[in-house]
Amino acid sequence: MSANCDIAFTLNGVKRELTVPAGMSALEMLRERLGLTGTKYGCGEGECGACTILVDGATLNSCLMFAADCDGRELVTVEGVAASEPGERLRSAFVASGAVQCGFCTPGLMVQAAHLIERHHATDEAAIRRGIEGNLCRCTGYRKIIDAIAAAAVAAKEGADHGRR
Amino acid sequence: MGAAEKPVPGDTLIGKRIAKLDAPDKASGKTRYLHDLEVSGALHAKILRSTQVHARIVSIDTRAARALPGVHAVITAADVPWQRPIGVGKDHLPLKTDRVRSLRDEIAAVAADSEQIAEAALKLIRVQYEPLPVVATPEEALAPGAPLIHPEPRGAGEGPQLKTAGLPVAFAGKPDNIAMTFAYEQGDVAKGEAESDVVIEDVFRLHYVTHCCMGVSGVIAEFDPGGNLLLYSNTQVPFLHKREFAELLGIDPARIRIIQPPIGGGFGSKLDIYPFEPIAIFLAKITRRPVKLVFTREEEFLASPTRQPVLLKLRSGCRKDGTLTFRGVETVHDNGAYTSWGATTPFVMMQTISSLYRVPHCKYFTKAVYTNNPYAGSFRGYGNLQATFAVEAHMDKLAEAVGMDGLAFRLKNAQDPGEVTPQGMHFKTCGFKQCLSTAAARSDFLRKQAENRARWSDPGPVKRGIGIASMLHVGGGAKIYPSDGCGTILKVDDFAHVTLITGASEIGQGSETVLSQLVCEELGLPMSAATVVNNDTDITPWDVGVHASRTTFIAGNSAIGAARKAKAKILAAAASKSGIPEDQLELRGGCIVRKDGGERLFELGKFLRGLHFSDRAELVMTTFYYEPPSKHQDKQFKGDVSAAYAWATQVCEVEVDTQTGIVRLLKVTGAHDVGRVLNRLGIEGQIEGGIVMGQGYALTENLMVEAGVVRNPSFRDYKLVTAPEIPEMDVNFVETMDGEGPQGAKGVGEAPAICIAAAVANAIHNATGKRITALPFTPENVYRALHGAAEPPRWSAAA
Numbered sequence: 001m002s003a004n005c006d007i008a009f010t011l012n013g014v015k016r017e018l019t020v021p022a023g024m025s026a027l028e029m030l031r032e033r034l035g036l037t038g039t040k041y042g043c044g045e046g047e048c049g050a051c052t053i054l055v056d057g058a059t060l061n062s063c064l065m066f067a068a069d070c071d072g073r074e075l076v077t078v079e080g081v082a083a084s085e086p087g088e089r090l091r092s093a094f095v096a097s098g099a100v101q102c103g104f105c106t107p108g109l110m111v112q113a114a115h116l117i118e119r120h121h122a123t124d125e126a127a128i129r130r131g132i133e134g135n136l137c138r139c140t141g142y143r144k145i146i147d148a149i150a151a152a153a154v155a156a157k158e159g160a161d162h163g164r165r
Numbered sequence: 166m167g168a169a170e171k172p173v174p175g176d177t178l179i180g181k182r183i184a185k186l187d188a189p190d191k192a193s194g195k196t197r198y199l200h201d202l203e204v205s206g207a208l209h210a211k212i213l214r215s216t217q218v219h220a221r222i223v224s225i226d227t228r229a230a231r232a233l234p235g236v237h238a239v240i241t242a243a244d245v246p247w248q249r250p251i252g253v254g255k256d257h258l259p260l261k262t263d264r265v266r267s268l269r270d271e272i273a274a275v276a277a278d279s280e281q282i283a284e285a286a287l288k289l290i291r292v293q294y295e296p297l298p299v300v301a302t303p304e305e306a307l308a309p310g311a312p313l314i315h316p317e318p319r320g321a322g323e324g325p326q327l328k329t330a331g332l333p334v335a336f337a338g339k340p341d342n343i344a345m346t347f348a349y350e351q352g353d354v355a356k357g358e359a360e361s362d363v364v365i366e367d368v369f370r371l372h373y374v375t376h377c378c379m380g381v382s383g384v385i386a387e388f389d390p391g392g393n394l395l396l397y398s399n400t401q402v403p404f405l406h407k408r409e410f411a412e413l414l415g416i417d418p419a420r421i422r423i424i425q426p427p428i429g430g431g432f433g434s435k436l437d438i439y440p441f442e443p444i445a446i447f448l449a450k451i452t453r454r455p456v457k458l459v460f461t462r463e464e465e466f467l468a469s470p471t472r473q474p475v476l477l478k479l480r481s482g483c484r485k486d487g488t489l490t491f492r493g494v495e496t497v498h499d500n501g502a503y504t505s506w507g508a509t510t511p512f513v514m515m516q517t518i519s520s521l522y523r524v525p526h527c528k529y530f531t532k533a534v535y536t537n538n539p540y541a542g543s544f545r546g547y548g549n550l551q552a553t554f555a556v557e558a559h560m561d562k563l564a565e566a567v568g569m570d571g572l573a574f575r576l577k578n579a580q581d582p583g584e585v586t587p588q589g590m591h592f593k594t595c596g597f598k599q600c601l602s603t604a605a606a607r608s609d610f611l612r613k614q615a616e617n618r619a620r621w622s623d624p625g626p627v628k629r630g631i632g633i634a635s636m637l638h639v640g641g642g643a644k645i646y647p648s649d650g651c652g653t654i655l656k657v658d659d660f661a662h663v664t665l666i667t668g669a670s671e672i673g674q675g676s677e678t679v680l681s682q683l684v685c686e687e688l689g690l691p692m693s694a695a696t697v698v699n700n701d702t703d704i705t706p707w708d709v710g711v712h713a714s715r716t717t718f719i720a721g722n723s724a725i726g727a728a729r730k731a732k733a734k735i736l737a738a739a740a741s742k743s744g745i746p747e748d749q750l751e752l753r754g755g756c757i758v759r760k761d762g763g764e765r766l767f768e769l770g771k772f773l774r775g776l777h778f779s780d781r782a783e784l785v786m787t788t789f790y791y792e793p794p795s796k797h798q799d800k801q802f803k804g805d806v807s808a809a810y811a812w813a814t815q816v817c818e819v820e821v822d823t824q825t826g827i828v829r830l831l832k833v834t835g836a837h838d839v840g841r842v843l844n845r846l847g848i849e850g851q852i853e854g855g856i857v858m859g860q861g862y863a864l865t866e867n868l869m870v871e872a873g874v875v876r877n878p879s880f881r882d883y884k885l886v887t888a889p890e891i892p893e894m895d896v897n898f899v900e901t902m903d904g905e906g907p908q909g910a911k912g913v914g915e916a917p918a919i920c921i922a923a924a925v926a927n928a929i930h931n932a933t934g935k936r937i938t939a940l941p942f943t944p945e946n947v948y949r950a951l952h953g954a955a956e957p958p959r960w961s962a963a964a
Contacts, residue, residue, distance in 0.1 A: 037201035038194020040429075042379050043462040047880035050379060078194035095188040098846040101854065102673025103191030104379035104429030110192055129889040136880060138379050138430050139673055140850055141857030142888040 012080030254504025357491025357526030361482030380429015402710030466878030470542025507541025510548025596838030630932025641809030652706025668708025714912030721907030726789030826948025855917025
């Protein structure tokens, strides 16, 4: 069987040390080793975005990343996003806008949306649409997801403006 | 679009934007789908599928796989001689015996300590095949001397139990390649044709697409020491499947419990039993361990059902004044190797053909033909996308032939409320004409259509087009089983909290939310007062299942029935306590109040606690079973099969780049007769999602099957619509307040996906003058059609 690697990384703000098989994906590590099942398997080849996580602040399909490559990095999953203040804003926007149907794509979209808002300050329709291009949804037709992200972006901006005052 | 509203207590919940009850968990990654469930001690299963499209199985050697450490069982058909045929046609065994008929066919299965070990074991199984000629198309299947897909199995004549009449195809074989035929007739088409001033005929070809649920298929099977089966399943029809699994195992259905974890998309794909489910059960039975089996995405593309591909010949006519005279339809359906619900889509297709518009004379004939291709299941719209595509193309062509505009022509032939069609469908409410005029007016259809047409000879390569199409679909259930009903158990506890136990399954569409809304509306409670239990056959009362856009209508009426009984019970107790007659009491804002003036008499929770603790102790717990007043069709397919019918018109605006063949869907203006809007947020979501699914069917999705091989089993090569490509959507509602519907509502789940492709086809014609009768409108297909490099579909002689 394959060789193992010892890795250390930060997951949702907590330091972790783990021994993982060299061939294991970050997605398998999160779901099967660490029990964080919020990150979903949709295709296993980086096409659907259901397994999107943040790695050192950038979004990535965790199915395409080796667990071994998590060494020394900072990972945030949907569970981490949901527990943050921007994540709470996004969650209420997703709920209130009707952006969730079967919900299987939703965790990946939550992570991608958090990234779009925090990193790219995306608020306009075109930037949001483009920003979630890599996340497939079969239920909603995307309209309400776009609306939700726009609403959360506005709320984030208002929150930031409020903070400055 | 506004966000969800918090209803004021006492205010009505109906028509409001109510947030889905399951959304907060789903948006936090907390929801545990089937894939996320860890059952302790569970083994992981994988299936070995055929590498041949059509072949005899000469031998299967599993010795090396069995010897692999961590492997608990390797099974083939020989290990389960008691297995029984499954599926709608009962024409295949979960594990194939003497032959494989498609590339997905299940030959062996492994249960191991991990998925990785199970996969490694599959690679060690040696199968020897003897290839058979591949039947790649219905035309080939119908040709004289074609190889039989289901010949009598080897040794079938030997077992005495196999000699009985009415034996399943899997045991008896099929002497020809025709899986099913359907024939429907009303009036006299020859007479209709003789009375016509215009007669046209075209052949349409509809392609393969597949559901692409974001959550792949999976199941967990577990037996207790007493032999009772617990199944974690994403089925859309738990009660029907309980019975089927029982037959399969030869046990009492009462010993089967199905738990439905949240589902990553359904869309009709989970209405039949597929081999993977029995296989997981076999492995659990043999290993005496829980067994979890989850597909890969590639497997999902190869081995989950498709929408049925159809070749359709349509002949239609009308008089000079625009009155439709007749419609003659022949279709050939590629059934694939096995028969699932896809074969029965003619039930729905013939409704559109006979009854979307008033046509006095109609004839319809279908053959579903066995091939070595993937087999078709049910998929949102159930044949209606295919039928509507053809019918609406002819509505445009006939209108043009008699010099009428497409809107006036349709309005002239559209159904009215009260109509009983020759097929026996009774349109008690029908907002079709309002749908037509609303969608046309809001999209400025007639002006744009004329302008686009006038620009045909303009030099630029990019053309604009607008097209209109409409649809009729069941909106009050569909009585295809002896009962089309749903049961509810309702409990109001001592804190005025309601537990709604319903047979209806949530598949992401928002049923638990709308059912709670209907119950809370009856009981004058806020949404926060309701909990829904809907996923365990040991607890929930019977229901047919989630299909036919029936849940809001059928389960909604059932929930209301139970709530009304609870209300009557509460008000009777309040009347005896207060001395105020029941008919002067009402439930509002969490209280028992006087109907006139709203004076609060009792706080409901307190009142119920009083009931529980009194010496005349009483629980408020009720049951209700709703059976719609619809009828089975007779043998001629006539009858009023649904308690209500839904209508919609959609106008699509496109941009066609004639140099590249790229068609962009810019805007969809829809008007939907939904009876009444219950949850505005939910219904908009259903319609927007349906529109984009229809967009995929029309423009991007194409499961490429060549000689039985799926060429594009991945999201990279099977193109779903993504966020940047969605059209502007203007969704409008026509509220006809159906007398039988819950609060006046009718079903809507399938409707929005149905006429998009038809409207896009008409829009492409409006943009370019070219009528394309084969889907999908991918750049290559459109380019070829526009530049004379594509043969229009032809009716095959063999058909």
